[in-house]
């Protein structure tokens with residue numbers, strides 16, 4: 001087995017600001033009050049992912065999922081611990097990250113492809129497929145500044161999903177497209193998985209995680225609370241109770 005992601009005691013902390021203006025900060029300091037506090041968004045998280053595994057990352061809002069994803073993609077550095085990855089890591093970390101709003105969708109496609117490490121030849125080869133996947137019609141040649149958030153998401157995802165990668169990482173919260181688009185993304189992610197690409201997928205949707213993943217990590221206030229079987233992980237989170245057990249959010253179950 002080949003390890004493609006190795007996270008060792010990964011910790012990322014942020015500061016929580018209590019005041020917005022300089023005046024408030026100065027007043028608070030003069031009164032001897034705290035102006036900010038540090039907290040661990042990701043707290044001493046360790047795990048390994050083997051090549052070909054499809055791992056879901058679940059947890060309540062603010063539990064550190066996106067932050068963990070960013071440390072794996074290299075967008076953020078852990079404050080302590082380390083993340084080692086093998087091969088090309090690509091995916092959707094932030095909708096429209098790196099988009100230049102005054103440039104057209106087509107120009108941004110080239111730009112985004114370059115940012116994600118695609119060569120000119122690779123982008124040329126896949127251009128039609130990416131444009132076809134984004135399905136933005138004439139809007140592909142209008143400035144991105146006029147795009148809706150869903151349209152940006154379509155373009156970002158279309159590029160990311162066509163990058164040949166060893167590890168594909170995706171934050172489902174960023175796939176804000178409409179239902180047919182989500183269905184298309186889900187199908188594409190299944191294909192990627194069948195091709196043997198390792199998947200690291202942040203989701204709130206038990207249905208999507210059950211369909212796409214063979215293992216789940218559950219984060220709790222930045223700590224790794226569970227690592228193992230998908231059904232057990234969903235049960236650990238109590239996401240299998242009540243009506244939400246088989247939701248159709250995100251890339252959820254087939255329609």
Ligand SMILES: Nc1ncnc2c1ncn2[C@@H]1O[C@H](COP(=O)(O)OP(=O)(O)OP(=O)(O)O)[C@@H](O)[C@H]1O
Pocket residue numbers: 014015041059060061062063064065066067068173
């Ligand atoms: N750049 C930042 N600066 C300060 N705090 C941040 C930053 N990014 C995230 N946080 C904080 O870190 C914590 C974890 O955030 P994160 O986005 O990783 O959570 P999440 O599990 O992905 O949440 P959600 O399910 O709501 O998307 C939150 O308390 C958030 O406010």
